[in-house]
Amino acid sequence: MRLMTLAARNVVRNWRRSIVTTGAMAFAAAIMILFASLMAGLLRDSERNAVTMNLGDLQIHASGYRDDPDLYKRIDDAQQLVARLQQQGFHASQRLYGFGLAAAGTTSAGVQLRGVDIDNENSVTQMHRHLVAGEWLTETDPHGVIIGRKLARSLGVRTGDEIIFVGQASDGSMANDLYRVRGILKSIGEEVDRAGLFMTLDAFRQLMVLPDGAHEIAVLRANPDSDLDLALHTVTALAPGYETLDWRQLSPVVARILEMADVQTIVMVIITYIAVATIVLNAMLMSVFERIQEFGVMKAVGVTPWQIFGLVYLETLWQTATAATGGSVIGYAIAVYYQTHGIDLSNIASSASFGGIALDPLWRAYITADSIVIPVLFLFLIAGLAVIYPALKAALIRPVSAIHHR
Amino acid sequence: MDTHTHIVRLERVSKIYHQGKIAVHAVDNLDLEIDVGDFCTLCGPSGSGKTTVLNMIGGLDVPTSGHIYLEDRKLATLNRSQLSRLRRDRIGFVFQAYNLIPVMTAYENAEFVLRLQGQPETQCRERVMAILKEVGLEGLEHRRPDEMSGGQQQRVAIARAIVTNPAVVLADEPTANVDSVTAGALLDLMQKLNEENNITFLFSTHDQRVMDRARRLIRLRDGKIEYDDVRSLPG
Numbered sequence: 001m002r003l004m005t006l007a008a009r010n011v012v013r014n015w016r017r018s019i020v021t022t023g024a025m026a027f028a029a030a031i032m033i034l035f036a037s038l039m040a041g042l043l044r045d046s047e048r049n050a051v052t053m054n055l056g057d058l059q060i061h062a063s064g065y066r067d068d069p070d071l072y073k074r075i076d077d078a079q080q081l082v083a084r085l086q087q088q089g090f091h092a093s094q095r096l097y098g099f100g101l102a103a104a105g106t107t108s109a110g111v112q113l114r115g116v117d118i119d120n121e122n123s124v125t126q127m128h129r130h131l132v133a134g135e136w137l138t139e140t141d142p143h144g145v146i147i148g149r150k151l152a153r154s155l156g157v158r159t160g161d162e163i164i165f166v167g168q169a170s171d172g173s174m175a176n177d178l179y180r181v182r183g184i185l186k187s188i189g190e191e192v193d194r195a196g197l198f199m200t201l202d203a204f205r206q207l208m209v210l211p212d213g214a215h216e217i218a219v220l221r222a223n224p225d226s227d228l229d230l231a232l233h234t235v236t237a238l239a240p241g242y243e244t245l246d247w248r249q250l251s252p253v254v255a256r257i258l259e260m261a262d263v264q265t266i267v268m269v270i271i272t273y274i275a276v277a278t279i280v281l282n283a284m285l286m287s288v289f290e291r292i293q294e295f296g297v298m299k300a301v302g303v304t305p306w307q308i309f310g311l312v313y314l315e316t317l318w319q320t321a322t323a324a325t326g327g328s329v330i331g332y333a334i335a336v337y338y339q340t341h342g343i344d345l346s347n348i349a350s351s352a353s354f355g356g357i358a359l360d361p362l363w364r365a366y367i368t369a370d371s372i373v374i375p376v377l378f379l380f381l382i383a384g385l386a387v388i389y390p391a392l393k394a395a396l397i398r399p400v401s402a403i404h405h406r
Numbered sequence: 407m408d409t410h411t412h413i414v415r416l417e418r419v420s421k422i423y424h425q426g427k428i429a430v431h432a433v434d435n436l437d438l439e440i441d442v443g444d445f446c447t448l449c450g451p452s453g454s455g456k457t458t459v460l461n462m463i464g465g466l467d468v469p470t471s472g473h474i475y476l477e478d479r480k481l482a483t484l485n486r487s488q489l490s491r492l493r494r495d496r497i498g499f500v501f502q503a504y505n506l507i508p509v510m511t512a513y514e515n516a517e518f519v520l521r522l523q524g525q526p527e528t529q530c531r532e533r534v535m536a537i538l539k540e541v542g543l544e545g546l547e548h549r550r551p552d553e554m555s556g557g558q559q560q561r562v563a564i565a566r567a568i569v570t571n572p573a574v575v576l577a578d579e580p581t582a583n584v585d586s587v588t589a590g591a592l593l594d595l596m597q598k599l600n601e602e603n604n605i606t607f608l609f610s611t612h613d614q615r616v617m618d619r620a621r622r623l624i625r626l627r628d629g630k631i632e633y634d635d636v637r638s639l640p641g
Contacts, residue, residue, distance in 0.1 A: 002521065009509035297505040300466055301519050301566065302494020304487045400466040403501065 003307060007314035014287065021283040022319045022326070028276045029327025029379050030334065036265050036371035037335035038343075041364045043261045049360075050254050052126045053188050055247045056093075056218035058232060060239045065215060071098055071170055074213030075242060082120065082217060084238050089222045090231070093120035094214035096204045100167025100175065102147075102197055104155040111151065111197040113167065115204025124220045127188065127198075134159035134183030142203040144182030148196035152184045159183060165197065169209040177207055262370070269378045276379070277386035284316060284390035295394050296402025309395035316387040324376045332372060338365035412475075413573050413606050414440035414463050419472035421458050421629070432458040433469070434629035440574065440608055445600045447609040447620035455629040456610040457578055463608065464497050464576050465489040477573050494522055498567025498605075502579035504559040506551040506566075512538065512558075513547035516565040523570065537565045541595055557588030561595065568599055574606040581613045593619050 011018045051057055060081065065073040075081060078094045085092040096115035101108050118137045122128050128136040132149055145163070147155075157163060161181050169175035179199070187193050205211055217239075221231050228246055236244040248255035288295070295308055303311075342362035421433040433455040440446055440463075448456035461467035462474055465481050474481045476496060484492060493499075506515045513534055520530040538547050541561040551559050560580060567575045577596070581589035597619055599605050609616050617623055625632040 006507075006509065013509050293505065294507060297499075297501065298507070299490065300464065300493060300499045300501075302490050302492075302522055304490040306487070307522075398466075400461045403466070403505065 003311050004314055007311055008318050010287070010291075010311075010315050011318045014290075017283055017286070018319060021279055022323045024279045025276055025320060025323030025379060025383065026327035026330065028272055029324055029375050030331035032269050032272055032375035032378075033328060033331025033372055034334050034338070034365065035268060036375055037331075037365035037367050038338065038363065039261060039265050040368050040371050041339070041366035043258050044366045045360060045364065046254055047258055050251050051220070051247050053130065054125060054127065054192060055250050056124050056220045057224075057228060058219040058235050058244060058246050059250055060217040060219065060235065061215065061243045061245075063241070063243050066243065066245075069097060069215070071208070071210070071215075074210075074215055075217060075239075076213045078214035078217060079212070081239055081242075082117075085217070085219055085235065088234060088238060090235065091120070091123040091220040091222065093117045093124045093218050094201060095121075095216040095218060096201060096208070096210060097215045098167055098175075098204070098208050100165055102151070102155060102163050102165050104157045104161060104163045107155050109151060109154050110195060111147075111165070112191065112195045113165065113204065113208070114196060114198045115201045115208075116198055117201045121218075124218045127185065130186045130188060131183045132186045134181065136183055137198060137200050139200055139202070141180075141182060142200055142206075143177070143179050144199075145179045146183040146185060146196075146198040147181055148185055148193040149187060150193040151195055151197065152181070154194075157181050165207070167208070169207070171209045173209065175207050175209070262374075265371075265374060266378070269375055270382070273378055273382040277382045280316065280319075280383050280386040281389065284312065284387050285393070287315070288312060288390045288394045291394075292397060292402045293404075295397050296399045296404075299397065299399040300403060305395040308397075309391045312391035312394050313384070313387060316383055316391075320380055320383040324379055327379070328372055328376060331375070332367065335365045335367050335371070338363075339367055411441050412439040413442045413444075413477060414438070414608070415475040415478075416459070416463070417473045417475075419459075419462065419469045419474060421455070421462065421467070422470045431629050433462070435472070436630065438624070438631070440606065442573075443600070443604045443606055444622055445597065445607050445620055446622040446624065447611055447617050448624050448626060449611055449617050450626035450632070452612075453628075454626040456626050458629075459626070460576050460578055460608065460610045463574070464499060465493055494519055495570060496573040498570070498572040498575035500560070500563050500567050500575060500577035500580045502582045504551070504556070504563050504583070506559055506562055508551050511548050511550055512543055512554065512562045512565075515551070515562050516547075516569050519566060519570050534565075534569060537569050538562075540599070541565045542591075555588075556584045557591065560584060560588075560592055564592070564595060564599075568603070568605055571603075572605070574608055577607060577609045577611075579611055579613070580609065581611070581616055586615070589613065589615055 060075060062073040062075050082092045082094060094117045098113040100111060100113055102111040116137065118139065137144065137146060155163060159181050162178055163181060164176065164178055166176045185192065185196065219235055232244060232246045298308060342364040344362055346361040416436050416438040419433055419436045420431065423430045423432055436459065448459055450456050458467065462469050463476065476492065507518065510518065516537060517530050517534045520533060538544060541564055543558065543561050543565065546554065546558060581592060584592065593615060596607055600607050609620065611617065621637055623635045623637065
C-alpha cells in the first residue's frame, strides 16, 4: 500500500475529527475567498469611481493652480490643447472653477461653481449618468444647474426649485444670477456632494466674465487597459508648461490604499488562518499521540523517520486539499452571488465612501484569480507550517518506547 | 571467530537504564551468538533483560556499551535511516499485541514491508498470497484486524515478519495474548517455517510451550546468561 493511500485511510479513520478539522479549514477558505473578492470589488469600484466619476485618468492645470486655485490661473490655449489631445486618441474636457454663495429662500451655502463642457465631459466622466433626480445639463437650458446631494439638502431644494448664486467675477464685478435646479447628483465624493454646483461652460463664462481658457482639462484614455504612465508621458509632452498629473497623484490616498490592497488581504488571510493553524495543530497532535504505538511498529518494520514525517504531512495534505476544494467551491459560489447581486448598504448608510471617493451603496464582489489562489495557497502554507511539529514528533518517536506505549 | 554461521552476535553488550538516581543493569556484559536457522528462546523472569536483548538486536534500542552485529554489520555504525532499511530488509518482528496497522487489511499488512522495499505490485501479490496461504489465512486477506481473532491477527503478524525473507525473526512474547490451542497452532506454524524455510527465530518468552519447542534455550537472570542449552527435540 502506498503512503498516500494509507494517509487517506488514516484521515477517514477518525472521521468526526477529520470533518471538524477539514470543515474549519474549508469554512475559513470560503470566507477568505469571499473577503478577497469583496475587497477586489471595493477596490475596483473605488478606482473606477475615482476615475470615471470626477478625476479622469489625468488632469492638466496651469502651474500652481492646484496649490492656489485662483480664478486667473488658467490654461489659456485650452481649446487647442483639447483638440490636440483628441487627435492623439484621448478623451478630454475643459473645466472651469469658481467659488461663491448659493441661496434658496432663507438658506445659503458656500459652493464650488463648476463649468463643464457638456459635449466632451460625457466622454470623460460618467457624472451625467449619476443623477438621483432630474436631468443633466444641456446647452438649451443655460440657467439650469446640477447640484450635489448634500448641497441640495442643506439648501432645502429639489429639482425645479430656484437658487441664487452670488460671487465675484474675473473683472471684479459682482457675479450673480438666478438658476433653476435641473438635477441633483448621487454621491460623487465629499467635495462635490457638499458644495458642487455645475453649469455649462458657456453659462460659467458669461457669469464669471471669463471669455476663454480653462482651469482644468480632464483626460481619459480611450483604452482603459493601456499604460497609464505612458499616457502621462504623452499628455505631458502635449501640454508643455502646464502641470499634468495622473489620478494616482491627484488622489494619493486611494492610490495608496489600492497599492496596499493585496497586502491587506494577505494580512487578513494570515490572521484568520492562524486560528485554523491551531485547529490543525491540535487535531494532528491528537492524531499522532493516539497512534504512538502504531508509529513505533511502523518504524520497527522498516518505515524511515522521513516516511513517517511524510505520512503525517500527507494526512494533512489530504484534509487541506479537501478543504481547499470545498472551500473554493463554496467561496466561489457565494462570491458569484455577491458579484451578481451585491450587498445593499443603502439601509446602513445612504452614501458610502472609500478614501474620499463615493461608492455605489451596492457593494459588489469581483472575482479575480488572486482572490481564489491567494486564500488557497495560504491555506496550504499555514496547514503545512502547523503540521511540522506533530510530524516531527511522529518521525522522531523512539520505536522501543513507542511499541510499549499504552 | 567464525562469523559465517552466526547471524547475530553480541559482544560484551550492556544496557543500563536510569530510574531516577538508580542505575539498573538490564543487560550486563552479554556475549551471545545466534546461528543461522536457530529456533532459539530467551527466557527468564521479568526484568531479566530478554526483551531488551531482543530490542537491541532489532536496532530498536541501543546498548550502553558493547557491540551488536547482524550478518556481520555492526549496528552502532548505522544511522536512523540505515537502521530502518536494515529492519525492513533483514529483520522480522512479531509482537505480543500483534500490532497490525488497523486501517489495512490482512493482505495489506503483510504486503506493507514489500511495498516499502519498492517491489512491484504483481510480484508482491504473488508473494503475499503464498505467505498468507502458508500461515493459514487464505480467504481472509480482505479482513481488517478488527474483523479477525487474536490468533488470526498473530498469523498476519507472522506473515508480515517473514514475507521479506528476513535473516531473523524476533518474536516478543508471541503467544502471550492467545489461548493455548491458538498458541500451539502458532508455534506449529513458526516451527514449520523454521524447518522448511530455514528462517531463524529468536523468541523472548515466559511461555513454557514456547520453551518446550525451542532447540536452543537461553535463560537470562539479571541481564546475564544463566544457562544456554542447545537441545535436540523430536520432530
